[in-house]
């Protein structure tokens with residue numbers, strides 16, 4: 348199946364922090380990929396803005412090097428790379444001072460979509476917004492794009508929202524959670540709301556529990572300092588896992604429109620019940636093979652930050668009362684694998700002999716890698732010997748089903764195109780971010796006040812033993828990671 352590419356309108360995209368890691372790894376390669384397939388028109392202009400001294404040529408040379416390194420599809424497309432580089436200009440701008448703003452204003456056109464990507468530390472959001480206004484660079488239609496970490500807690504998130512809203516309307520602000528740009532995360536909505544099969548079963552009458560796992564095999568790599576101030580709860584649960592939970596649990600929106608979808612997600616977050624400390628397991632990876640422990644990587648020998656968290660979450664509403672959602676995420680686990688497993692209740696009355704190890708019906712949505720779905724069914728074990736039951740799976744990877752083995756589109760590519768199109772559906776609204784912090788804050792302060800030390804776990808496994816117990820004690824079990 349060949350996917351259709353609809354070009355976006357011409358645009359001027361200003362990237363503040365254009366020499367930073369995110370711009371080099373994700374934003375610029377993403378734009379190049381979209382240019383390659385004809386979605387970004389040749390009339391678009393990408394304006395790199397940063398404090399470093401670069402002349403045009405030096406900046407373009409740097410982008411060329413980045414593309415060679417990070418845009419995997421770029422290597423053999425030298426002609427296209429040169430065309431893409433022609434669309435790029437560099438303006439030296441001092442975010443907090445006065446230098447460069449008139450040059451930036453002069454680099455922009457008045458008749459195209461205008462977007463500002465703030466790939467800078469959040470403490471600069473307010474200052475840059477104010478400068479964009481003071482220099483008449485921001486128009487009422489301009490879009491502003493920001494990234495996580497969106498606050499460290501509710502108070503800081505509110506302050507950031509206030510900084511942004513001082514200069515922009517909510518419908519101009521695009522808060523990225525890159526999980527929402529992943530193909531299968533959107534597929535979750537298609538699966539639920541474009542099929543009639545699941546919706547009648549999608550409630551606590553039929554669903555025993557839901558497991559949401561985002562496992563990573565890597566450690567904190569070079570980000571130890573940032574990570575040690577965040578931990579898995581702030582880095583993953585408050586945002587990425589929360590989004591997965593919302594899309595799994597929300598009511599069908601009346602329209603596939605930004606505010607209809609986001610209204611329903613906020614309702615889920617607001618319905619979350621406070622989490623008991625006894626329903627949370629925090630872990631920290633040890634050193635097993637000389638690769639270093641979490642504490643080594645974080646550069647903090649006494650760190651109490653968690654690199655793993657598992658918890659039982661309850662949604663206090665009519666649809667989900669009695670169906671727990673188990674969330675789990677961690678670094679240095681057995682594999683990189685993210686999935687949502689919806690586990691159905693057993694039939695009310697079983698007429699067949701008891702089956703050892705029976706796990707029951709489940710719909711597993713594989714987010715990455717190998718995006719697809721698996722449906723676990725019980726059948727009769729073939730052959731003689733009476734009525735013995737066996738469990739089999741119906742497996743479908745989307746790549747096979749749609750014959751699309753091309754390199755998948757990166758989440759950033761999709762999200763940046765949505766910014767240009769002016770579609771906020773896959774971006775977090777301010778109240779959504781605040782609601783997620785309002786839920787996470789008491790959990791974090793609860794364990795900080797209790798001065799709890801995370802349980803150690805060995806790399807390459809499935810986290811601390813206690814995380815398994817979280818389900819075992821209720822007669823359930825996690826799916827294997829990887």
Ligand code: BG6
Nearest residue numbers: 495525561563582583587685715
């Ligand atoms: C980021 C976190 O937001 O998401 C990282 O800060 C994490 O710690 C990453 O590794 C995971 O993203 P992905 O797309 O690789 O699953």
